[in-house]
Amino acid sequence: MKHILQISSRLPYPLDDGGLIASWNLSRCLHHNGYHIDLLCFARDSAAVDASRKPLSSVFNSVTAVVKNVERQYPMTLLRSMLKRTSYFVEKFYEEELAEHLRDAYSRQTYDVTLIDSAFMGVYAPRLREFANAAGRIVLRGHNVEFELLDRLAKGEKRPWYKPLLHREARLFKKFELNLVENVDQVCTITARDAEVLKQAGAAVDPMVLSPFIDMDRYNADGDDLPEPGSLVCVGNMAWMPNRNGVLWFCEQVWPKVRAAHPEAKFYIVGKNPPPEISRLDGDGVVVTGYVEDERPFIARAHLFIVPLLEGSGIRIKILTAMAMGRSVLSTTVGAEGIAWDGLKVCDESNDWVSAIVSHLKAPPTVRTDAVEHVRRHYDWRKELAI
Numbered sequence: 017m018k019h020i021l022q023i024s025s026r027l028p029y030p031l032d033d034g035g036l037i038a039s040w041n042l043s044r045c046l047h048h049n050g051y052h053i054d055l056l057c058f059a060r061d062s063a064a065v066d067a068s069r070k071p072l073s074s075v076f077n078s079v080t081a082v083v084k085n086v087e088r089q090y091p092m093t094l095l096r097s098m099l100k101r102t103s104y105f106v107e108k109f110y111e112e113e114l115a116e117h118l119r120d121a122y123s124r125q126t127y128d129v130t131l132i133d134s135a136f137m138g139v140y141a142p143r144l145r146e147f148a149n150a151a152g153r154i155v156l157r158g159h160n161v162e163f164e165l166l167d168r169l170a171k172g173e174k175r176p177w178y179k180p181l182l183h184r185e186a187r188l189f190k191k192f193e194l195n196l197v198e199n200v201d202q203v204c205t206i207t208a209r210d211a212e213v214l215k216q217a218g219a220a221v222d223p224m225v226l227s228p229f230i231d232m233d234r235y236n237a238d239g240d241d242l243p244e245p246g247s248l249v250c251v252g253n254m255a256w257m258p259n260r261n262g263v264l265w266f267c268e269q270v271w272p273k274v275r276a277a278h279p280e281a282k283f284y285i286v287g288k289n290p291p292p293e294i295s296r297l298d299g300d301g302v303v304v305t306g307y308v309e310d311e312r313p314f315i316a317r318a319h320l321f322i323v324p325l326l327e328g329s330g331i332r333i334k335i336l337t338a339m340a341m342g343r344s345v346l347s348t349t350v351g352a353e354g355i356a357w358d359g360l361k362v363c364d365e366s367n368d369w370v371s372a373i374v375s376h377l378k379a380p381p382t383v384r385t386d387a388v389e390h391v392r393r394h395y396d397w398r399k400e401l402a403i
Contacts, residue, residue, distance in 0.1 A: 019127045019128050019152075020052065020053045020054070021127045021130045021151070022043060022131045023056050024039055024133040025136050027079075027081055028043065028055075030067075033256075034252070034253075034334055037230075041228065041397045042229060043055075044229070045229050048398060051129075053075065053077060054079075054080075056082075056114065056117055056121065059084075060087070061085075084111060087255055106189070106192055109137060109139050118147075122147040127150060129153050129155055130151040131155050131157060132156045133157050135156065135158050135193050138193070154202075155200065156200045157206075158197075158204065161193070163189050163193050163217075164213055166182060167186040169186075169327045170185075197214060198221060202224060207354030213329075227394065227395060230391055230395040231397055232392050232396050236340075243381035245319055246377055247320075248321075249283075249321050250262075250283070250285055251314065251334050251337075252334060254287045254290040255291065260291060262323075262351075266283075266322070266324040270324070270369045274374060274377075278374065281301055283301060283303070284303045285302065286311055288306065315341050316343075319377060319381040320376050322345075323335055323345065323351035324348060325351035327350060328350045330354065332352075332354075332355070335355055339360075339390060339391045340388060342384045344381075345359075345387075346362075348363070349364055359386055
C-alpha cells in the first residue's frame, strides 16, 4: 500500500461547495485504489472537524487540522503583503503551525507522494524539499489556474479602489504559480484547457489531466420527480467573487425580462455566505436560501439550472452535479469551460440568455438521461487512478 500526505486548503467535508466536492472525491478515488492517506488542512473551527470525523475516517487514516477560516479576508495580511511586496495569497495561506505539523508528519512516516491540493497550498513546497526523503514525489493538483482567474476578476472589477489590488495579485501570484509548477515532480490540472493555459504562459511542464470525480450514487436521478415548472436554480458559495458577480449580473440584466415573459417563474439562489447585496435580491420571484445542508433537492427542482459566471478557471463541479441529476443547464462560455457535452446550452449576451430561458420555460420540464450517462461515463469516482 502506498502512503500519501495530502495538504488541503480546507477541510474537505461537509460537501457544501464545488472545491470541497472535488477534493473529497479525489481522495475517495485514491483510497479506492489502495492509497493510505493522511490529511493536513485548514478548518474554519474545531467543531467542524469534530462533526466530520466519521465520514473523514472512511477515507483518511488521520486528519490534522489547523484552525483558520481561509474564506475570510485578512486586512493585516494584505498590509503585510504590500509592505513585503509579496502575494496576498502566499502570505494568507502560510501558517507556521501547519508547517510544524508537516515536520511532525515526516518524522513519523515516509510517504510515497505528498499531494498539494490546490496552488494556494504550494506555499509549503519549499518546506517539502527540506524533507525530500520523507515527502516522496511532490504532486500538485490545481483546481484552477489561479492567476488566470485573478486576471479575469481584475478585468471585470468595477470598484476603482479594488481593481488595482486584483491586478497586483494576479501579477504576483502568476509569478509564484509558474515557479511552483516547475518545481514539483508532477502537475495535475483539472482540465486540458488549464494545462494549455500554463504552457502558453511559459511553464515548461507536461501536466497530467486529472478530471474531477462525481459520486453518481449521491446524485442519482433515478426515480426523481420531474423538475418544478418555471424554476431556475443557481448553486454556489456566494462569498466566492465570481458567483457573486454572476448572480448580480443575471438579476440586473436578465431576470427582469424573464419575469416579464414568465410572471410565475422563480429563481433560487442557493449557497452559503450570501453577502448583503445578494441577500437583498430576495423577493419578486427570487429566493435567496443562504446555507443549505443538502443542495440536491434544489437541483432536483430546476426546470433549468443556470451558471451565469463572468469569471472563472478550471471546471464547474456544479454543472457536473446538475448533469448527474439529469437537469438541463444554461451557462456562459467561461462557466462551461472544460466540459465537452453537446447538450450544454452556452451563451454570453444578456439578450441571448433571456431568449434561451424564455424558450426553455415554454417546454415541459424533462430529465436529461443523456447528461446522466455523460457524467457516469467520464466522471464517476470509481475508476483506476495512480499518481
